[in-house]
Amino acid sequence: MSALKEVRQLVAADDRKDFEFAERGFIATRKDPAILKDDGTGTAFDLSAYDFLHGKPAADTTNPSLWRQAQILTKHGLFKVAERIYQVRGFDVSTVSFIDAGEGWIVVDPLTSVEAARAAYELVSEHLGKKPVLSVIYSHSHADHYAGVGGVTNAADVAAGKVSVIAPAGFLREAVSENVIAGPAMLRRARYQFGMTLDHSSHGELTSGLGPCPSLGTVSLIAPTIDVTHTGQEITVGDVTMVFQLTPGTEAPAEMNFYLPGFRAVFMAENANLCMHNLLPARGALVRDAKAWADYLTESIRLFGARSDIMFAAHGIPRFGKHDIVAFLTSHRDAYKFLHDQTVRLMNTGLTATEIAEVLKLPDVLAKQWYNRGYYGTMSHNSKAIYQRYLGWYDANPASLNPLPPEPAAKRYVAAMGGGEAVVALAAKAEKEGELRWAATLLNHAVFADATNKQAREQLAHIYTQLGYEAEAGTWRNIYLTGAQELRTGVAQLQPAAPNPDMLSAMTTPMMLDIAAVRIDPVKASARAFKLNLVLNDVNETHLVTVENGVLVHETGIRDDTAGATVSLTRMELVLTLLAGMPPEQFIKAGNIGIEGDTALYGVLTDMVEAPQPNFNIVEP
Structure with a gap:
């Protein structure tokens, strides 16, 4: 409760400068708040979803600091950032910028x-006049920064040279590969991170802390035509010259900032935000490099700080004035530097990840800056990520080397404490004493020991709800409230993501075969060993697939004449039969898939590939 007292005092003393920055330059917003999906299945984004936030004090069911942040992030519409620089904000988790390059x-x-x-784009055209798109810039390789490209241009115009697509070197590989191997698990966990099954309300989702909820519509991808390969690279589009800074390994594996010398404006991608970012998303990813992040911000300050009167970014709000920009970037840099250096210092004294997370705090001079608050990433979560990056999951205690899995451990814990009723009573006592985290730990054991224990489930849902209401981080609120929701009503049975043509066209065939490899049923794959040649007619590729010892191995450009079969098909037919679960027999009978050798062997392979499970349990066994 002391933390809530602190944020109430901070909110009461707020100078409202961020609100002024958020509202500056407002031109207009959409008349119809509902942005409908192209497939007619509902709404991609509802601009009215966060109306409950505005003009009201923080609800008792929310952290007042997060309420303040959400009010700023959900101010939606078209804004003039500076002469010839505009943004549309509040239409998605991210922000889209439009730079007037003369003819487009x-x-x-x-x-x-x-x-x-x-x-x-329609809002821009309505209020600023219709102009063509000359170029699209992807600042980095996360989907909320490229997947809407089909709404502002099309592949034909890009192929014809009418529109360029600029991205950091390695963008396409990283954009496609990050979610390939662990995609189903990441999507399931993302429901928790973004509160995707929660209502938008003072009792539900209150943004992620980084931006409004992601829009849920059609995903697209057009490959870049121009790669940014080095810092200092200049590119001119129309009458606008841009100077780029590569920042790989910061918020994304492929990322870049850029400077507009003609406008004295710097675009900071997702490297400088209105909050502390995460080094390891709750949905999962490779751990990001806090040291590199801080070092690149140091370089940004050196390159652009004294030359910038405007700073805008891929999330949040712009900042204005050289002094404010430099102070912001410096303090933001120092927050990541402190986080990294002090985590490592404590790690080297023998503290474990959870021990570091319990004691590590930013100095007040950094912590009281709104843009360093843990709305999306937190000091607790990020310090654990740094520990994981350097030392991994193991804390060196032999008791942690080979622990029991959650369910059998829970049964033993509950038995040792006197049974389920005793554990529930202990949790009720912990709640009365204000020890909500301990209550959650006790009740989690009770639920994993006996998922039918209704009293334990309801009490744990109640505790998670209270923890969610108190959380300053939008992500933590969403996680706790989604956990509570699933304990009360079960897991929402959502369909797995359908194959996307644009993403598939950008994906290499080895990536597709990697997906198949991590879905192989080891029992079936251990029962039979074979080799199979895949010939993809439409892309002129050959791949040798070997199944033995329970694994699938693939080699590109290799053909084995001793293989049990040679299968000729298109890449799309490979996707549909190997990954999407469509029976190959119908393609074979239609003459679309040709097989030389053992005609049943390709069916044996496809039968080994399991369908992803998009709705697995998280808060119960």
Whole structure:
């Protein structure tokens, strides 16, 4: 409760400068708040979803600091950032920027869905006049910064040279590969991170702390035509010159900032935000490098700080004035530097990840800056990520080397404490004493020991709800409230993501075969060993697939004449039969898939590939 007291005092003393920055330059917003999905199945984004936030004090069911942050992030519409620089904000988790390049627009980071990006472009055209798009910039390799590209341009115009697509070197590989191997698990966990099954309300989702909820529409991808390969590289589009800074390994594996010398404006991608970012998303990812992040911000300050009167970014709000920009970047840099250096210092004294997370705090001079608050990433979560990056999951205690899994451990814990009723009573006592985390730990054991224990489930849902209401981080609120929801009503049975043509066209065939490899049923794959040649007619590729010892191995450009079969098909037919679960027999009978050798062997292979499970349990066994 002392933490809540602190944030109430901070909110009461707020100078409202961020609100002024958020509202500066407002031109207009959409008349119809509903941005509809192109497939007619509902709404991609509802601009009215966060109306409950505005003009009201923080509800008792919310952290007042997060309420303040959400009010700023959900101010939606078209804004003039500076002469010839505009943004559409609040249409998605991210922000899209439009730079007037004379004869047309440079569009920076075209949101998560085609529908949201199109709505933003239409708003710009309505109020600023119709102009063609000359270039699209992807600042980095996360979907909320490229997947709406189909709403502002099309592949034909890019192929014809009418529109360029600029991205950091390695963008396409990283954009496609990050979610390939662990995609189903990441999507399931993302429901928790973003509160995707929660209502938008003072009792539910209150943004992620980084931006509004992601738009849920059509995903697109057009491959870059121009790679940014080095810092200092200049590119001119129309009458606008841009100077780029590569920042790989910061918030994304492929990322870049850029400077507009003609406008004295710097675009900081997702490297400088209105909050502390995460080094390891709750949905899962490779751990990001806090040291590199801080070092690149140091370089940004050196390159652009004294030359910038405007700073805008891929999330949040712009900042204005050289002094404010430099102070912001410096303090933001120092927060990541402190986080990294002090985590490592404590790690080297023998503290474990959870022990470091318990004691590590930013100095007040950094912590009291709104943009360093843990709305999206937290000091607790990020310090654990740094520990994981350097030392991994093991804390060196032999008791942690080979622990029991959650369910059998829970049964033993509950038995040792006297049974389920005793554990529930202990949790009720902990709640009365204000020890909500301990209550959650006790009740989690009770639920994993006996998932039918209704009293334990309801009490744990109640504790998670209280923890969610108190959380300053939007992500933590969403996680706790989603956990409570699933304890009360079960897991929402959502369909797995359908194959996306644009993503598939950008994906290499080895990536597709990697997906199949991590879905192989080891029992079936151990029962039979074979080799199979895959010939992809439409892309002129040959791949040798070997199944033995329970694994699938693939080799590109190799053909084995002793293989049990040679299968000729297109890449799309490979996707549909190997990954999407469509029976190959119908393609074989239609003459689309040709097989030489053992005609049943390809069916044996496809039968070994399991379908992803998008709705697995998290808060119960």
